[in-house]
Amino acid sequence: MITVIGSINMDLAVQMGVFPKQGETILGKEFQTIPGGKGANQAVAAARLGSEVAMIGCVGSDSFGETLRTVLQQEHIQTGAITSTSVPTGIANILIYNNDNRIIVVPGANYELKPAHIEAAKEIIQKSQMVIMQLEIPTETTAYAIKLCKEANVPVLLNPAPATNFDVQWMEDITYITPNETECAEIFGDDFDQVLEKYPNKMIITLGSDGARYFDGEYPIHVPGYMTKVVDTTGAGDTFNGALAFALIEGQSLDQAVYFANIAASLSVEKFSAQGGMPTLGSVYGRMAGVGE
Numbered sequence: 001m002i003t004v005i006g007s008i009n010m011d012l013a014v015q016m017g018v019f020p021k022q023g024e025t026i027l028g029k030e031f032q033t034i035p036g037g038k039g040a041n042q043a044v045a046a047a048r049l050g051s052e053v054a055m056i057g058c059v060g061s062d063s064f065g066e067t068l069r070t071v072l073q074q075e076h077i078q079t080g081a082i083t084s085t086s087v088p089t090g091i092a093n094i095l096i097y098n099n100d101n102r103i104i105v106v107p108g109a110n111y112e113l114k115p116a117h118i119e120a121a122k123e124i125i126q127k128s129q130m131v132i133m134q135l136e137i138p139t140e141t142t143a144y145a146i147k148l149c150k151e152a153n154v155p156v157l158l159n160p161a162p163a164t165n166f167d168v169q170w171m172e173d174i175t176y177i178t179p180n181e182t183e184c185a186e187i188f189g190d191d192f193d194q195v196l197e198k199y200p201n202k203m204i205i206t207l208g209s210d211g212a213r214y215f216d217g218e219y220p221i222h223v224p225g226y227m228t229k230v231v232d233t234t235g236a237g238d239t240f241n242g243a244l245a246f247a248l249i250e251g252q253s254l255d256q257a258v259y260f261a262n263i264a265a266s267l268s269v270e271k272f273s274a275q276g277g278m279p280t281l282g283s284v285y286g287r288m289a290g291v292g293e
């Protein structure tokens with residue numbers, strides 16, 4: 001079983017023909033509410049591949065919170081450890097004009113996820129084969145969860161986004177870390193060869209369409225991405241992380257697991273929205289076998 005500790009958001013996306021100027025009101029073209037939040041996205045990615053998944057998080061006692069809980073349940077994700085609070089559900093307000101996105105995130109209820117909630121969900125964590133975390137919740141909560149996982153001997157896969165919430169002291173206690181290039185440069189510096197050598201078989205840097213790289217203790221390993229036609233890359237990283245965790249607890253080697261995660265993420269970029277494009281196990285194996293290519 002995989003437990004995901006993290007954010008649950010409703011994305012409010014408005015397509016427009018022009019951005020409004022200060023004080024101006026304009027008519028938008030289209031409005032969509034799209035389930036998101038890195039935590040929820042990574043939980044859906046792992047669940048759709050067939051993992052048993054439990055989510056620990058916090059939503060508001062409002063309609064977005066209810067909807068998001070239902071969306072997770074429809075993906076067969078256990079939601080018993082998702083707390084409802086009086087603070088509104090986290091949202092991302094996304095303004096889209098051509099290829100330009102302007103995004104405002106209001107963490108809301110996500111920042112109400114406290115160490116006490118992690119403690120209350122201890123039993124779920126203790127029986128997990130892996131815990132996935134990102135950094136869209138309070139730093140003290142992340143720190144507490146990492147400590148609890150260490151005590152319970154449960155491997156942690158940490159996706160350090162946003163990088164500003166990362167604490168380098170966690171490196172000793174986590175099992176895998178999956179920054180993208182920007183996050184890696186921000187946290188560890190931009191000499192990626194050196195950084196990877198420092199954390200063999202632990203750090204996997206994702207490289208967008210180029211795939212991912214890590215250091216196996218002896219050699220630098222580059223696992224190329226799968227070239228495909230991109231519709232929307234939102235959630236590519238989340239799919240990669242959910243799929244990586246799935247493959248690792250299935251017993252795949254790191255090399256195989258990164259390859260698997262690249263394939264899963266390549267399928268996700270072919271469809272609109274983060275969760276919308278996340279593949280099933282069958283479609284990942286189909287692509288690996290070259291079926292329908």
Ligand SMILES: Nc1ncnc2c1ncn2[C@@H]1O[C@H](COP(=O)(O)OP(=O)(O)OP(=O)(O)O)[C@@H](O)[C@H]1O
Nearest residue numbers: 180206207208209211233235236237240262265266
């Ligand atoms: N254009 C693409 N074509 C194929 N695979 C892609 C593409 N972009 C991303 N991927 C896959 O997704 C993984 C994660 O992408 P990336 O390194 O951009 O992470 P990210 O910045 O966290 O993603 P995002 O924020 O867009 O979800 C890559 O390692 C790769 O497997």
